[in-house]
Amino acid sequence: MHQEIWNRCLLIFKDNLEWDKYKTFFEPIMPVSVKQNVLTIQVPTLFYYEYMEEHYIDLLKKTIRRVLGQDARLEYRIAVNKESTTLPGSSGQLSNPATRMFPDKLPNPYYAPGIPGKTIQINPQLKPEYSFDNFVEGECNRMAGSAGLTIANDPGKTAFNPFFIFGEPGLGKTHLAQAIGIKVKEQMPGKTVLYVDATKFRTQYVDAQLKNQINDFLHFYQYIDVLIIDDVQYFEGQTKTQQTFFDIFNHLHQRNRQLILTSDRPPVDLQGLINERLLSRFKWGLSAELKEPDYATRLEILKRRAYRDGIRLPEEVLEYVAKNIADNVRELEGALNGLMFQATQSKKDITLETARATIERLVKHSRPEISISYILHEVADYNRLNEHDILSSTRKREIVQARQIAMYLSKQFTKNSLKSIGNQLGNKDHATVLHACRTVNNLMETDRLVKGQVDALAGRLRQLC
Ligand code: ADP
Numbered sequence: 001m002h003q004e005i006w007n008r009c010l011l012i013f014k015d016n017l018e019w020d021k022y023k024t025f026f027e028p029i030m031p032v033s034v035k036q037n038v039l040t041i042q043v044p045t046l047f048y049y050e051y052m053e054e055h056y057i058d059l060l061k062k063t064i065r066r067v068l069g070q071d072a073r074l075e076y077r078i079a080v081n082k083e084s085t086t087l088p089g090s091s092g093q094l095s096n097p098a099t100r101m102f103p104d105k106l107p108n109p110y111y112a113p114g115i116p117g118k119t120i121q122i123n124p125q126l127k128p129e130y131s132f133d134n135f136v137e138g139e140c141n142r143m144a145g146s147a148g149l150t151i152a153n154d155p156g157k158t159a160f161n162p163f164f165i166f167g168e169p170g171l172g173k174t175h176l177a178q179a180i181g182i183k184v185k186e187q188m189p190g191k192t193v194l195y196v197d198a199t200k201f202r203t204q205y206v207d208a209q210l211k212n213q214i215n216d217f218l219h220f221y222q223y224i225d226v227l228i229i230d231d232v233q234y235f236e237g238q239t240k241t242q243q244t245f246f247d248i249f250n251h252l253h254q255r256n257r258q259l260i261l262t263s264d265r266p267p268v269d270l271q272g273l274i275n276e277r278l279l280s281r282f283k284w285g286l287s288a289e290l291k292e293p294d295y296a297t298r299l300e301i302l303k304r305r306a307y308r309d310g311i312r313l314p315e316e317v318l319e320y321v322a323k324n325i326a327d328n329v330r331e332l333e334g335a336l337n338g339l340m341f342q343a344t345q346s347k348k349d350i351t352l353e354t355a356r357a358t359i360e361r362l363v364k365h366s367r368p369e370i371s372i373s374y375i376l377h378e379v380a381d382y383n384r385l386n387e388h389d390i391l392s393s394t395r396k397r398e399i400v401q402a403r404q405i406a407m408y409l410s411k412q413f414t415k416n417s418l419k420s421i422g423n424q425l426g427n428k429d430h431a432t433v434l435h436a437c438r439t440v441n442n443l444m445e446t447d448r449l450v451k452g453q454v455d456a457l458a459g460r461l462r463q464l465c
Pocket residue numbers: 130134135136137141167168169170171172173174175176301329330333
């Protein structure tokens with residue numbers, strides 16, 4: 001019975017579609033059952049289901065209504081080994097993608113088995129200057145650096161898969177991730193390495209969808225031995241891209257290919273931005289943090305960089321720069337460039353005196369970092385409370401509220417992660433900080449006193465920027 005009904009639907013699809021689309025997308029579908037007005041069909045993967053819902057929803061709706069009557073409904077079943085998952089159909093998007101049943105091992109027809117002996121040449125998109133040789137090791141990056149080297153010697157075979165590198169901007173995530181790729185290529189030229197940032201991955205994916213080249217897109221990624229995805233926080237909100245990446249991730253991981261991911265925050269702080277299933281994958285291997293470089297590392301980076309760029313600078317100038325620019329490596333490089341520019345303009349050697357003027361200007365222009373302890377001080381002062389009380393675990397309402405405001409302002413005015421804010425404001429976890437930020441946000445709309453306080457404090461802090 002269901003086969004008969006489906007055959008009638010197929011005739012309509014055939015009439016309304018180009019031949020190749022009909023063959024590719026409609027022939028592989030299997031009718032499963034018809035119960036009253038519900039037709040259930042089986043599709044090979046979740047991706048397939050989404051694709052159908054996105055591209056053919058109108059045609060599907062019209063067709064089953066024509067065959068089964070006006071209140072006909074469609075349900076999908078996703079083939080997962082022998083089990084299956086049922087999803088509602090023809091109703092646009094599912095309400096909560098994060099809780100979807102997502103099969104772990106997709107029998108994905110797009111991943112045709114590789115053709116033995118055939119290799120394709122892929123430009124790995126690596127920049128030679130981001131090598132390990134140019135990566136200065138220090139306390140701030142020792143663990144990440146040595147894990148990176150271990151991986152480069154044995155990609156896909158260590159327990160560090162995926163390797164998740166996180167840290168503030170300008171601390172060397174891209175450099176380290178690329179260094180691994182470069183080393184793999186040096187030692188094992190036959191391996192296919194690819195560096196791509198998350199935004200570009202997404203553009204490629206959307207493009208492939210528009211051009212109906214999803215198969216090619218997935219095939220391409222199926223070949224990679226070492227896949228580096230930079231700045232995965234930019235996957236935020238990109239549900240489809242994330243799901244496609246999830247498929248690719250699983251495919252590669254199951255075959256012991258190496259995945260390297262970077263992000264401006266640790267996996268826990270990606271909660272809410274990245275689909276839970278994908279996020280849980282991110283935590284499988286090793287997460288390593290890049291921290292702000294200490295003085296010795298900063299000095300060493302400057303020395304090497306100046307040497308590489310052929311700039312001769314007196315030791316005291318380098319020390320001065322390393323002492324005064326502490327935030328991140330990118331700013332150190334900016335300072336060096338500033339000095340070089342100054343030297344070429346004035347055609348004079350750089351002395352400590354001239355360097356001072358340049359660096360002072362740079363430091364002034366860069367926004368000073370307001371510390372959490374300063375915010376705490378201001379909040380305590382405003383509320384006539386003791387800082388210790390705010391840090392204690394008391395549940396007194398006024399103190400809890402002051403703590404929440406301190407958390408909210410720390411999120412607004414510092415670059416600290418939720419976790420770090422929690423740690424510094426009474427040893428709370430990141431979820432507490434997130435909750436605090438939301439609460440204060442809500443209160444600002446309903447409670448004039450809270451709004452007045454937050455505005456006043458924010459005004460004071462802004463003066464410091
Ligand atoms: P991120 O990706 O974390 O924002 P990048 O990798 O782009 O940071 O690093 C910023 C700049 O600082 C790059 O030019 C990089 O070469 C340099 N850099 C960062 N860390 C180091 C390091 N440990 N040794 C040498 N150069 C570094």
